Amino acid sequence: RLDEVFARPEDFFTQSLARMAEQRLLGINAIRSNPHVIGHSLTGTLDQGMTAEGVWTTFRELKPGATDALFDAWAPLRWCLFAEPVSVYRRTPVHVEAVLANEDVLAPGDYAVRLQIVGPQLTRVFEETVTVAIADPHGTPEPPMVLPVFARDIVVDGPPGVYRFLATFEQGAAPCGEEIRFFVYPAPEDLPPVDTEVVLCGDDSELAGWLTERGIRVRSGTASAQTAREVLLVAGRPTGDPAQFFRDLARRIARGSTAVFLTTDTYAKGSDSTGWLPLSSKGRVAPIARWLYHSDEWAKCHPVFDGLPAGGLLDYAVYRELIPDVVVMGQEPCGAAIAGGINASWGYQSGLMVSVHPLGGGELVLNTLRIREHLGRQPVADRLLVNLLRYAGRHATAPLVDLPPDFDAQLQAMGL
Numbered sequence: 001r002l003d004e005v006f007a008r009p010e011d012f013f014t015q016s017l018a019r020m021a022e023q024r025l026l027g028i029n030a031i032r033s034n035p036h037v038i039g040h041s042l043t044g045t046l047d048q049g050m051t052a053e054g055v056w057t058t059f060r061e062l063k064p065g066a067t068d069a070l071f072d073a074w075a076p077l078r079w080c081l082f083a084e085p086v087s088v089y090r091r092t093p094v095h096v097e098a099v100l101a102n103e104d105v106l107a108p109g110d111y112a113v114r115l116q117i118v119g120p121q122l123t124r125v126f127e128e129t130v131t132v133a134i135a136d137p138h139g140t141p142e143p144p145m146v147l148p149v150f151a152r153d154i155v156v157d158g159p160p161g162v163y164r165f166l167a168t169f170e171q172g173a174a175p176c177g178e179e180i181r182f183f184v185y186p187a188p189e190d191l192p193p194v195d196t197e198v199v200l201c202g203d204d205s206e207l208a209g210w211l212t213e214r215g216i217r218v219r220s221g222t223a224s225a226q227t228a229r230e231v232l233l234v235a236g237r238p239t240g241d242p243a244q245f246f247r248d249l250a251r252r253i254a255r256g257s258t259a260v261f262l263t264t265d266t267y268a269k270g271s272d273s274t275g276w277l278p279l280s281s282k283g284r285v286a287p288i289a290r291w292l293y294h295s296d297e298w299a300k301c302h303p304v305f306d307g308l309p310a311g312g313l314l315d316y317a318v319y320r321e322l323i324p325d326v327v328v329m330g331q332e333p334c335g336a337a338i339a340g341g342i343n344a345s346w347g348y349q350s351g352l353m354v355s356v357h358p359l360g361g362g363e364l365v366l367n368t369l370r371i372r373e374h375l376g377r378q379p380v381a382d383r384l385l386v387n388l389l390r391y392a393g394r395h396a397t398a399p400l401v402d403l404p405p406d407f408d409a410q411l412q413a414m415g416l
Contacts, residue, residue, distance in 0.1 A: 001337060005300045005312060012342070014064070015313040016296045021065030023316060024055075028073035029177065033080035033099040035146040043292070051293060052345040075176035077105040079167045083182040086317050087379050090160060090187045093153040098167045100147045100175070104137040112170040115150055119184065120161035126154050129170070160186050183318060185379035188214065191386050192306070196231045196393030201249060201259075202266055204236035210375050216389070222248050229362070229400060231392045232259035234266055235372055242269070242276055247416050250278035254360025256401045258392035261364060262372050262385070264326060269415075274328070278364070278414055279357055283331030285368065288341050288349050290325040295341035295349065297323055302338045303391045304354055307383055314339075321378050324368040327351025335363060361401030365392060 006012045031037050046054040055066040072078070082097040098115060110131050117126040130150055135143040149167075156163065164179045197217040200208050211218040211233075221239065222232075230252060238245040246267070253259050261267065264285045269275025273285035288295045297319070299310040309315050314323070327341050329351035336356040343349040357364045365388060374381035404410070 002298075005298050012296070012298070012313070013344075016344075017063045018065050019296065019313055019316060020063065021069040024066070025069040025073050026316075028070075029080050029082075029180075032073070032078060032101040033082075033146060035144050050346065053292060072176045076103040077101070077173060077175040079175050079177040081165055081167060081177060081180040083163075083165045083180055085378070086182045086320070088156060088182065088184055089379050090184055090190075091155060091157045093155045094182055095151070095153050096165045097148070098150040098165075100132060100149050101145060102134065102147060103145055106134045106173055108134050108136045109172075110134075111172055113149065114166075114168045114170060116166040116168070117154060117156065117163055118166060119156070119158045119163040121159065123158040125156050125158045125163075156184050158184065160184050181317065183379075185383065188382065191382065192390060194386060194389045194393070196389070196396045198389060199230045199232050201232055201234045201238075201245075202236035202263075203239050204372075207233070207235050207262075207372065207375070214386075222252060226252050226255060226257075226400070229256040229258075229396050229398060231389060231396065232257055233262060233389065233392075234259055235262040236266060238266065238276070243416060246276045246278055247411055250359065250411055250414075250416060251403060251407070253278065253362035253364060254401070254403055254407060256361040256395065256398060258362055258395070259364050260388050260392050261366050262388075264328075264368055275415065277366075278359055278411070278416060279331070280410075280414060281332035282414075283328055285326050286329050286351065287325055288327045288351055289343045289345070290323075293343065293346040295327075295343040297339065297341045297353065299339035299354075300337075302336075303394075304338050304384065304387050306387050306390075308380060308387075310339075318380060321374050322370045322381060322384070324353060324370050326368050327353055328355065328366055328368060331357075339369070360403065360407070 031040050044054050046056050047058045055063055055070060057063060078101045080099040080101055084095050088094050110133050112129055113132050114129050116124065118124055132149055137143060161184060162181055163184055164181050166179045168178060194216045198211060199222060200218050200220050201222060208218055232252060249259060267274055267276040274282040297314040299305050299314055301311040309318055334355045335358045337352055338354040340352040353368045355366050371381045371384050375385065
């Protein structure tokens, strides 16, 4: 159902090309700021070998955005700006750096540079003017082509949204690369509430602590009798006998609960990556290309992505820490494909990163995004887990469903 995220197949490739240009600029920005790097292979100019790696297509047509990106990236006078982490909570620091790449463009002398951090509605959270001293390029020793100008931690206390770190010469120079963006999110206490109790299944005490710290009601395990639909958060290794663990879990799901599988190793059964999943068509957790010839990740507009950019290819700057190198593939069509990846650059691969699968009166939500690894450190990871739990609790007040008489036989057919 990719027509729910792209109007036509061509839109996927158009967005992929635009993303390529942005990532080229990101990489070369780092190269230009490093005085120890004296050369760089573009790899490659053309889409040779049906690899899609070039800045030109196989038909010698310039890819949209590529020329602009390379003009900016290789400008003889260029700001190389950095803001890390690229996603921060409000009232927390972001480390900004400004490095000037100057290939003997500027005349010797002192130059005034205005540094700013500007957010939504032109909110100005930082502004300072510094002096950049440019040495005689014919002097001894020869001055470097890379000049660090500014580095500082800045606490950003402004409205959530997109912020820009700007570097501007007051006069005498017109460089490229004058801005870089980063993202500010509401403080942790301002995350949307999770009103439904969460049943934590699996061995993960740190996750239990994260839930408790955010005021989310949580209890461990499924030892108590099921009296209502539940939000089951499954992470870490199963506690006790895995066969009994997953049989009990499957019964609770089938009676109307929703289980969110946060980690993929939870349901691995020996070398079978999905062996314990309570599904008839289990598929597999498989690697997807994540190097030069890489997957492009997409997400639909869906409650799991509330408050986050979605509805097309994922913004790499927003999701870079969370993009996984594995997807779930080889299953029967699921109830809802929410996010996935497609590698169409060399060969073909595709799979899902977030998907919903019905089981009886309930459902499983499978996830391969690196949410668990970045909880408490990355605002996007925190928001995604809150969204998953809120989505899982949407039917919590509905009555329980009776198990079908042949449910034990169904479980046995699933290998449980």
